[in-house]
Amino acid sequence: MIIRVRSVLMFLVAAVFLIVTACSGQSPNPKTTQPLTPSEKEHVKTPAIDKPTKLVVYHQWGMTTEGFMNLYGKYVTKKYPNLSFEVIGTSAGSLEQLVASNTNVDFIFHTELNLNSMISLGISTDLSDLIKTYKYDMEKWDPSVTKYMREFNDGKIPAIPLSLQTLAFYYNKDLFSKFGVPFPKDNMTWDDVRDMSLKLTRNDAGTMYWGYDTQNVGTKMLVNPLSMPIVDPKTDRSAFETDRWKNYITQMITPARIAGVTPAEGSKLDMFIKGQRLAMTSTMNSNFTMFAHSPGLNWDVANYPTLKEAPGVGPQPEIVMLYIPSTSKNREAAFLAAAELSSPEVQRELSMDGQQSVLRDSAIRDVFGARLSELNGKNAKALVPAKLAEKMPYSKYVTIGSGALTTAYNEVADGKKDINTALRDAAEVTNKKIEEQKSMTGK
Structure with a gap:
């Protein structure tokens, strides 16, 4: 978290x-x-x-x-x-x-x-x-x-x-214009992001550009739009070795794997802000302030992409x-x-x-950022989902599970493990750490 x-x-x-x-x-x-x-x-x-x-x-x-x-x-x-x-x-x-x-x-x-x-x-x-x-x-x-x-x-x-x-979806307008790709639109799916990532990932005159990657993998797990629990609060056991979790993580990983950004490239936010070689990223909706104060970054925002099985539903809120x-x-x-x-x-x-x-109150949501000059000309309403997913059931061990899921995501994205092996290993790590914490606290 x-x-x-x-x-x-x-x-x-x-x-x-x-x-x-x-x-x-x-x-x-x-x-x-x-x-x-x-x-x-x-x-x-x-x-x-x-x-x-x-x-x-x-x-x-x-x-x-x-x-x-x-x-x-x-x-x-x-x-x-x-x-x-x-x-x-x-x-x-x-x-x-x-x-x-x-x-x-x-x-x-x-x-x-x-x-x-x-x-x-x-x-x-x-x-x-x-x-x-x-x-x-x-x-x-x-x-x-x-x-x-x-x-x-x-x-x-x-x-x-x-x-x-919650999470928001940002993009670099100059890179889309440079490569003749239409700007992202509201109400996209992750398949749309995959297709754009494929078009934008290229080597141009010796400089490598990437289509999409994310900075906040753990948050993607914590605020998943399907409201899937990470740890079952009744059993205190991992709850992510399911087909729904596999499908969700696969949809999240696919556009990033197309881009093929390696850990050696460094922070995804630095690539988006400073290097300006990453065309799209997803990070917290509060990060617009960071982008707005980054000289030379011609950015905008679209609705956070939705899942095919949950059209129109945004992520969960923190x-x-x-x-x-x-x-x-x-x-x-x-x-x-x-x-x-x-x-x-x-x-x-x-x-x-x-x-x-x-x-x-939707009228309050609709005035989001109205007083901020840094949002002038931006698609500011896209920073606030019209419909938030329900919160997953609370578990005091959820950060243990989200940490293990982050590792699993990165292992699959980097081609080190397949999704089944990565989730199985993450579940073992999660359950072991929960038991260790229980033995330490007596609860």
Whole structure:
């Protein structure tokens, strides 16, 4: 799994970090997370923060307090002027160290992959009581988010989702023009990508050009559009030795194998940005900021290609969350701040600034990047899939499986193993590592 940081979209870059956590012990109340009735919505408790309160935000990827205020805090303090924020990072210590020293933290930025870490550290919480008290409507979230949030922690809600990120499909317009190949269009399939890769992979006047390759293999597994589990959460065993997984990986590999980019060529992003010899790539939709600030790169974006067996369905989202640890000294104020950041009004503002909304409202999705000059003339709407795939069932061992799948993908792409052998070996590695981790933790 994978999390990333960008200068404009700091929060979107949630690189996967394994900090370790344990459950708060609160029992889930199924009623608190059910859709609100019209009468319930009419009797929402009026929130009040009647004294100066500072909320401490833990963000280990370099965001400053000023940066947080410019991106998010300004919207919260407009509604709650008694609130202020302080952002701390790894210079203040690891999360484990902060917990051990009883340092107060009110928010932890991370994706859904951080749940196990929260539980292992003993700071996971359940916000269901506050969701009920303030009649917070979870149904406003994108359906893929709502369903996942209700299920991934046995009905307990440890965080409020802030934004989404997923894969996008980028291309170099100059290389398409150079070789007379029509630009990629929205609603392509991976067969279309294969055909374009074949036309664009060539040696021209002694310079080698490649059609397609990807930077984020592990993410392709984690956000696969078929919602296939990587690890079965019921058995804690690998779940990818199936015909559907083989077919999916084959479709992903084929256009890259045609291009034949070897590991010796280096980073695929460097080949796309600096060398400008890679015509197409798939990477996170937040990476548009990197491309926009790369001199001489004439790039654009198309809808992420869909699978023949799932037409029109985009990848799964990674959910960037505001975790509120059980140790927070300002739990209710933190909840109200998170609720405000996920409100339609603020989500519209964030969408205009290029952050993918967690809400189901298509009007908010349609204004994505509207305030960003770097997206002028670009197919910006293609960065946000109209329909996201459902999230796969949560497993605390999913990053073990995705790592093994990444190795399998690369072995097949490089011609070192066939798909059956690679997946069988990956399953053995996954199951062995899961057992090792269980023996170490006793769980």
